[in-house]
Amino acid sequence: MKGLTGIAVGILALMPLGIAQSSLPSCATACLDSALQNSTCSATDQACICADAALNAKVSICVQSSCNVKEQLTTINLSSIACSAPVRNKAEVYRNLGIVFYTLSTMSIALRFIARFIKGMPIWYDDWLMVLIFLVTNNIPVNNGVGQDIWKVPFNSITKFLLFLWVIGPIYFMEISLIKIAFLLFYLRIFQEERFRRILSAFIFVNIVTGIALAVVSFFTCRPISYYWNRWDMEHVGHCVSSQAIAFAGAGIGIVLDIVTLILPLTQVWNLPLGLKKRIGVILMFSVGAFVTIVSILRLKSLLTVAKSANPTWDFVEGCIWSIIELDVGIICACMPSFRIILIRIFPRLGSTPNSSDPQFTTGNQSGMEVLQSNTTKSGISYSRDSGNYTMKPAQDDSNFMQCVEIRAVPEESYELVLANTTDR
Structure with missing residues (x-):
């Protein structure tokens, strides 16, 4: 600023x-x-x-x-x-939106753990990571003049507001990286093909390094560090790099990583032996993370209005709002795969599974549809498709994947991959 x-x-x-x-x-x-x-x-x-x-x-x-x-x-x-000029104040809007998204993210985390309890599934790394993200995201203060014109804010509150911006900068970059890592850990529980798992692990490392790097750069924006929140009054001496450049670089990198995180599981789903309609259904389930990317783009747009702001407590409110929405939407989307377990428990009809008479899932070749059967192995389920092999094995907790794909036994002691609109009940 x-x-x-x-x-x-x-x-x-x-x-x-x-x-x-x-x-x-x-x-x-x-x-x-x-x-x-x-x-x-x-x-x-x-x-x-x-x-x-x-x-x-x-x-x-x-x-x-x-x-x-x-x-x-x-x-x-x-x-x-x-001169009776109108008093502008968006503090209440900011506060109310924070309450709404806090409530939604709280419900999402609760439903995630309820689903684990219902299915008897162990709590894994991604679950605890979501709890950490939730606790940090929803304990960020929302006062100190945000949403008001700066001349209406007491001088000490202006300093506190800028201190607030300095604090949430590194937190934001780490939170966004952790949300993507939570998605990637979820994929690790589902997809067991070794090459793809190595790609996921490498991409988790990329997100960790990126999050730490952006957080460190944001932390040391100014020298001395305190100049970040004291410089507004022009009474202090210091130097700062461009906060705008850091914000745009972080947002741009985040959007690119969001898109890659979204595409990764789709490359695997597209190779599953499913009919087009069913495959699209599975792809849509994995595409919920697109909402996070959309919100990230909207937040990036809001940064254009505050590039050289002389009224930060007013101009920054939109960016603060989009940051809260982005983080909470990320929490909600990461928890969405668990929602179906609850819905099926309440509405069992939603969990109806196609039977073996479904023309797309017979043991014979029908209308050009490939036969996809395989023998069970200790490492998992291996089946051939054309000239290549695709290997899938149940992870330590594959119940999440059962929300869209069910693997069930057939009389010949082989397995048939059947698309289901439910979890394994």
Whole structure:
């Protein structure tokens, strides 16, 4: 954030001179005196002063060059009160949205663990990781002036607000990386082909390194570090790299990693022996993470409005809102595969599984459909398709995958891969 010396003072229609001299900073009073000498407004005509655009422009230029940042903010605040300027405040919107998404993410985490209990599944790394993400995401403070014009915010609260932005920067980058890692750990529980698992492990490492690197860069944006939240008043000495560049680089890298995380499981699902309609259904289940990518893009757009903001407590509110939505939507999407277990327990009809008479799942070749049977092995289920082999074995907890694909025994002691719209009950 740049210094506030260039802050727009478009509402700088000052109070009657008698009041101004006792309330306004001396620099602003001198500017008003000078401007009134060439104005048709009298010093006591408040309505005229408030409505005279030319007078306001002259006083604004004078105040920016003659007053320090705190004096500028004080002048704008007193002027806006005197001329009954509307008071803008998005703090309640920000707070209410935070409550809504906090509730949704809380319910998602609860349903995730309820589903584990219902299925008798062990709690794994991705489950504990989601709890960590939830606890950190929903304990970020939302006050200190966010959603208000900066001249309405007490000076100490401006400092606290910028300290808040500095704190959530590294946290945001780590949280976004951890959400992607949670998705990747989920894929590790499902897909057991060794080459693909190595790719997943490598991509988890990429996300860890990226998250740490962006968090460290964000942490050390300014030297000294405290200059980040003290520089607004132009009374401190320090140096900062471009916060805008860091934000855009982080958002761009995050979107690319989101897309790769989304594509990875689809490359495996597309090779499963399923009919087109059923395959599309499975792909849609794995595509819920696309919502996170969409929100990330919307957040990136909001960053354009705050690139050189002189009113950060007001201009940053949209970016803060999208950041909260992005993190909580990530939590919700990561927990969505567990929702079906609950729904099927409540509405058993949703769990109806196609039987072996389904023309797409017979043991014979029908309408050009491939026969996909295999013998069981200790390592998993291996079946041939054309000239290549594809290997899938049950992971230590493959119940999540059973939400869209069920592997069931047939009389010949072989396995038939059957698409089901349910979990293995």
